Amino acid sequence: MRRTQRWLNLGIYHVFIILFGVLMVYPVLWMVFSSFKENTEIFGTASLIPRHFKLDAYVRGWQGVGGVPFGFFFRNSFYYVILATIGTVFSSAVVAYGFARIKFFAKNFWFVCMLLTMMLPYQVVMIPQFILFFKLGWVNSFLPLIVPMFCGQPFFVFLMIQFIRGLPVELDESAKIDGCGRFRIFSKIIFPLISPAIITTTIFQFYWRWDDFLGPLLYLNKPRLYTVSLALRMFADPATATDWGGMFAMGTLSLVPIFIIFISFQRYLVEGISTTGLKG
Structure with missing residues (x-):
């Protein structure tokens, strides 16, 4: 009875x-199969499999929208990402x-401030950031999207802090005895050892x-600067007919980079999440 219940x-x-x-x-399967259908067949039938596979x-x-080939949008997305x-x-x-290994004034206070920024919805800072970047003359360029990423992101900072705290402090002390400074300790010892957290950050951020x-x-206001996500919206035209087939086809292609990265680094992703915060 127990064996039967278990099965x-x-x-x-x-x-x-x-x-x-x-x-x-x-x-996702519906979008992929719909990309091989004609526009009249996409919403005209409940069948998932198309009657005839067409490209x-x-x-x-791929010919694009508004005279801009879709390859431009992929190039912009890769550049930005x-x-x-x-x-x-x-x-x-x-x-x-710095937070995990270096002692400085009001360290806990600044750490709490960093955590508080994680709780702010993006809509709260959206308008002040736009005004700032507009006055800097960065609107209609990739600078507002890229430059803030070089200032650290709180979620990933917190993730890496927990990983670094799991590394023995004796590694730093041994390196100091050998004459290594802060930069060499970080670049030669800490950074290579937190590779699972680095790969996890890379995958999520990508x-x-x-x-x-x-x-x-x-x-971004110019169509030639649009990323893939914006370009897909251009296929929908309320004034005329929407090219659903082209939208689903390019949406399917936009999943390919994400799928390749997930399959290639799945093992490192699981390792990075499961080992974060464990003591060495």
Whole structure:
């Protein structure tokens, strides 16, 4: 009876997980399969599989919108995302090292202030930031989107602080005896040892910047500067017919970089999350 009950519970668990997984993945599958359909077939049938697989939507979508090829939008997104991710990783690591290892005046106070910034909704600081960047003449450029990323991001700073605190302080003391300064201790010892946290930060920041819509919408006005997220919106035209096929085709292509990064670094992502905060 116990064995039967155990197998029954296991079967119910797996059925629930499979149904929940299908529910989560179905919108993505619907978009991918719809990209191979004609516009009239996308909403004209309940079938997920198209009657005839066609690549016309990919051809139209890659030709772009408003005379701008879609390759420009991918180039802009990679430019913005890569620089923002690099700035976030290195600046957050430096700030985290300072909070975790260096003693300075009012350290706890500044740490609390940093945590408080995590609780502020972006809508609270959106208008003051826009006014600041407008007066600096940075609007309609990537500077408002990239430069703040080089000042550290509170969430990732907190993540790395917990990881650095798990490293033995004796490593720093041994390096000091050998004549290493703060910079060499950080670059030669701490930074390589927190590689799981670094990779976790890289993956999350890449995801968030790649999917960012509000930031580019606020600061980018020229179509040639649009990122992929903004370019997808251009396919929807309330005044005329919306090219749903082209939108879904380019939306499918926009998932490829995220999918590749997730598959390539999944092991490091799990390791970075599971080991953060553990004492060495």
